Amino acid sequence: MxxxxxxxxxxxxxxSRSRQLRARAVVYGLLGFFALLYLSPLLIILLNSYRPxxxxxxxxxxxxxxxxxxxxxxxxxxxxxxxxxxEGVSRYFNNTLxxxxxxxxxxxxxxxxxxxxxxxxxxxxxxxVFGLITxxxxxxxxxxxxxxxxxxxxxxxxxxxxxxxxxxxxxGVSFTTLFCRNYFVAVPDDLIKAARIDGAGFWRIFRRxxxxxxxxxxxxxxxxxxxGIWNEFLYGAVLTSGANQPITSAIVAFSGSGTGERHYNVxxxxxxxxxxxxxxxxxxxxxxxxxGLTSGAVK
Amino acid sequence: MQEAxxxxxxxxxxxxxxxxxLIPTLAAAxxxxxVFSIWTLWISxxxxxxxxxxxYGGFGEYAALWQxxxxxxxxxxxxxxxxxYVLGSLFVGTLLAILIDQRVRFESVWRTIFLYPLAIxxxxxxxxxxxIFHPQTGVERALNDMGWLSANxxxxxxxxxxxxxxxxxxxxxxxxxxxxxxxxxLRSVDGDLIKAAQIDGASMPRIYRxxxxxxxxxxxxxxxxxxxxxxxxxxxxVVALTQGGPGVATTVPAIVVYDLMFERGQIAQGAAAAVMxxxxxxxxxxxxxxxxxxxxRTQGAAHG
Numbered sequence: 141m142x143x144x145x146x147x148x149x150x151x152x153x154x155x156s157r158s159r160q161l162r163a164r165a166v167v168y169g170l171l172g173f174f175a176l177l178y179l180s181p182l183l184i185i186l187l188n189s190y191r192p193x194x195x196x197x198x199x200x201x202x203x204x205x206x207x208x209x210x211x212x213x214x215x216x217x218x219x220x221x222x223x224x225x226x227e228g229v230s231r232y233f234n235n236t237l238x239x240x241x242x243x244x245x246x247x248x249x250x251x252x253x254x255x256x257x258x259x260x261x262x263x264x265x266x267x268x269v270f271g272l273i274t275x276x277x278x279x280x281x282x283x284x285x286x287x288x289x290x291x292x293x294x295x296x297x298x299x300x301x302x303x304x305x306x307x308x309x310x311x312g313v314s315f316t317t318l319f320c321r322n323y324f325v326a327v328p329d330d331l332i333k334a335a336r337i338d339g340a341g342f343w344r345i346f347r348r349x350x351x352x353x354x355x356x357x358x359x360x361x362x363x364x365x366x367x368g369i370w371n372e373f374l375y376g377a378v379l380t381s382g383a384n385q386p387i388t389s390a391i392v393a394f395s396g397s398g399t400g401e402r403h404y405n406v407x408x409x410x411x412x413x414x415x416x417x418x419x420x421x422x423x424x425x426x427x428x429x430x431x432g433l434t435s436g437a438v439k
Numbered sequence: 440m441q442e443a444x445x446x447x448x449x450x451x452x453x454x455x456x457x458x459x460x461l462i463p464t465l466a467a468a469x470x471x472x473x474v475f476s477i478w479t480l481w482i483s484x485x486x487x488x489x490x491x492x493x494x495y496g497g498f499g500e501y502a503a504l505w506q507x508x509x510x511x512x513x514x515x516x517x518x519x520x521x522x523x524y525v526l527g528s529l530f531v532g533t534l535l536a537i538l539i540d541q542r543v544r545f546e547s548v549w550r551t552i553f554l555y556p557l558a559i560x561x562x563x564x565x566x567x568x569x570x571i572f573h574p575q576t577g578v579e580r581a582l583n584d585m586g587w588l589s590a591n592x593x594x595x596x597x598x599x600x601x602x603x604x605x606x607x608x609x610x611x612x613x614x615x616x617x618x619x620x621x622x623x624x625l626r627s628v629d630g631d632l633i634k635a636a637q638i639d640g641a642s643m644p645r646i647y648r649x650x651x652x653x654x655x656x657x658x659x660x661x662x663x664x665x666x667x668x669x670x671x672x673x674x675x676x677v678v679a680l681t682q683g684g685p686g687v688a689t690t691v692p693a694i695v696v697y698d699l700m701f702e703r704g705q706i707a708q709g710a711a712a713a714v715m716x717x718x719x720x721x722x723x724x725x726x727x728x729x730x731x732x733x734x735x736r737t738q739g740a741a742h743g
Contacts (some may be wrong), residue, residue: 257458278668415563
C-alpha cells in the first residue's frame with residue numbers, strides 16, 4: 141500500500157520545468173547544509189586527532205592541518221597519563237567492553253524468553269507483570285543511585301565491573317522485554333496452538349518456533365543495549381572510581397584534570413575511541429537501529 | 440510421549456513454566472522499580488545527611504530544596520531547555536523528514552548522516568561541541584584567524600546564552616530521531632489523500648501543512664513524550680558541555696541531585712530532588728499512558 145502511494149506521489153515532478161529545477165535546488169541545498177552541520181563535529185575531531193598540539197593551540201580546532209601524524213592515536217590508546225596511571229584510555233575502553241558485552245547478552249537473553257512468555261501465555265495478573273517490568277524503562281536513574289550503591293556494597297560488588305553488569309542487566313531487561321513482547325505479539329497464536337496440540341512444551345515451542353522467528357528483534361535488542369550501555373555515564377561515575385571506570389568517565393576526567401597543558405590532540409583521539417564501537421554498530425546495523433527506535437517509541 | 444511417563448509434579452511444573460521463567464525478572468523489576476523507589480522516597484524524608492540515617496525527619500528537605508536558589512534555577516532551566524529542545528528537534532526533524540520524502544537520491548545516505556549522532560554518547564557529543572563553541576578553540580578563533588578580528592562568539596561562557604548552546608547541541612543529537620519517526624509516519628499516509636489535494640490544485644507546502652502533517656499528529660505526540668523524557672533526565676550532555684556553568688547558568692535538576700548526594704553530603708535533600716525528577720516524569724507520562732489506553736480502547740471498539 142505504502143509502495144503504491146509513493147509511486148504515485150512525486151512532489152518534485154509537479155509544476156513547470158523551471159519550478160521543478162528550483163524546488164530540486166532548494167531540497168538538495170537544504171539537505172547539504174544540514175549534512176554539513178551534522179558531520180562537522182566528526183570531521184573536526186578526526187582532523188585534530190592527527191594535528192600537532194602546537195598547531196591546535198595556535199590556530200584552534202577549526203583550521204586546516206599542516207603536519208599530520210598518527211602518533212596521538214598511539215599515545216591516547218597506550219601511554220597517556222590519566223588519573224595517576226600512564227596506560228592511556230585502553231584500560232577504560234576495555235573496562236567498558238568487559239561491562240557492555242555480558243550485560244548486553246544477559247539482558248537480551250532474558251528479554252527474549254520474557255517476551256515469549258508474556259505474549260503467548262495468559263495467566264492471572266499478566267498485564268500487571270508486564271506493566272511493572274516496563275516501568276523500569278521510565279524510572280530515572282537518580283531514584284536508584286543510593287539503593288544501588290548500598291546493594292552493591294552488601295553484595296561485595298562496590299567499585300567493580302561486575303556490579304555495573306548487574307545494574308545494566310536489571311535495567312536493560314525492561315527494554316528488551318518490551319521490545320520482544322511487542323514483536324512476538326504479531327506471531328500468529330494458531331502456530332503456537334498447533335504445536336501445543338502436537339505435544340510441544342514451553343521450551344520446545346521456544347526453540348522450534350519462536351527462536352527461528354527472532355533474529356530481527358534479537359539484532360534490535362543487541363544494538364540498542366550495546367550502544368546504550370557503552371554510552372552510559374551516570375552509573376559508571378557514581379558506582380565506580382579510579383581504574384575501574386568506564387570510558388565515558390575517563391573522557392570527562394580528561395577535561396577535569398585542568399592543571400597544566402591541555403593535550404587536545406590526544407583528547408580528540410580518545411574521544412574517537414569512545415565513539416567508535418557504537419558508531420561501527422550503527423553503521424553496519426543502521427536499519428535495525430531505526431526499527432528499534434520506532435518500535436520502542438511508538439508502542 | 441515423554442510427558443505421560445513423567446511424574447505429575449513435573450507435568451504441573453511444566454504447565455507453570457511461563458510463570459516460572461518470569462520470576463527472576465519479576466523479582467528484579469520489583470526490587471528495582473518498587474523497593475528502590477520507596478527506599479529513595481524514604482531517604483528523602485529521613486534524617487540522612489552525609490551518611491544514611493533512616494529515622495523519620497519530615498518534609499523539611501523538600502522545603503529547603505525549593506528555597507535553594509540553585510534548584511529554582513535548575514528547574515527554570517529545565518522548562519526553558521525542555522521546551523526549546525523538544526520544539527527545535529520537532530521542527531528540524533519534520534523539515535528533514537519532508538526533504539527526504541521528496542524522492543531524493545541516496546536516501547539512505549542522508550538518513551545515516553542525520554541519525555548518527557544518536558549512536559554517539561552525550562559525553563562525546565558534549566566534549567566535541569564544547570571545543571567548537573569555546574572562544575579559544577572553536578568558531579570565534581577560526582573567524583578571527585580568517586581576518587574577521589571583531590568576530591565574537593562566546594555563548595558558552597556567557598551566563599545569558601550558555602543554555603542555548605545546550606539546546607543547540609541537544610537538538611543536534613535528537614533531531615535525527617524525530618526525523619526517523621516522522622518519516623515513517625509520512626510514508627504511512629494514504630497516497631489517495633495527497634492526490635486528491637493535488638487535483639484540487641493545492642501547492643506542496645500547503646498539502647503538507649494542511650493534509651499530511653495533521654494526519655500523523657499521534658507521531659508528534661509520541662516524539663514529544665520521548666524527547667520530554669530525555670530532557671528531564673538530561674545530565675551527561677551538560678556535564679560534558681558546560682558542567683552546569685558558567686556559575687549555575689546551565690544547571691539542570693539531575694546535576695543538582697548528583698551534587699547533593701555525592702559532593703555535598705546532603706543525601707536526604709538529594710533524594711528529595713530525585714523524587715522531584717520522578718514527579719516531573721510522571722506529569723509527562725501518566726497523561727500519555729492514560730490517553731494511549733483510552734485511544735486504543737475507543738479504536739478497538741470502532742473496529743469491533
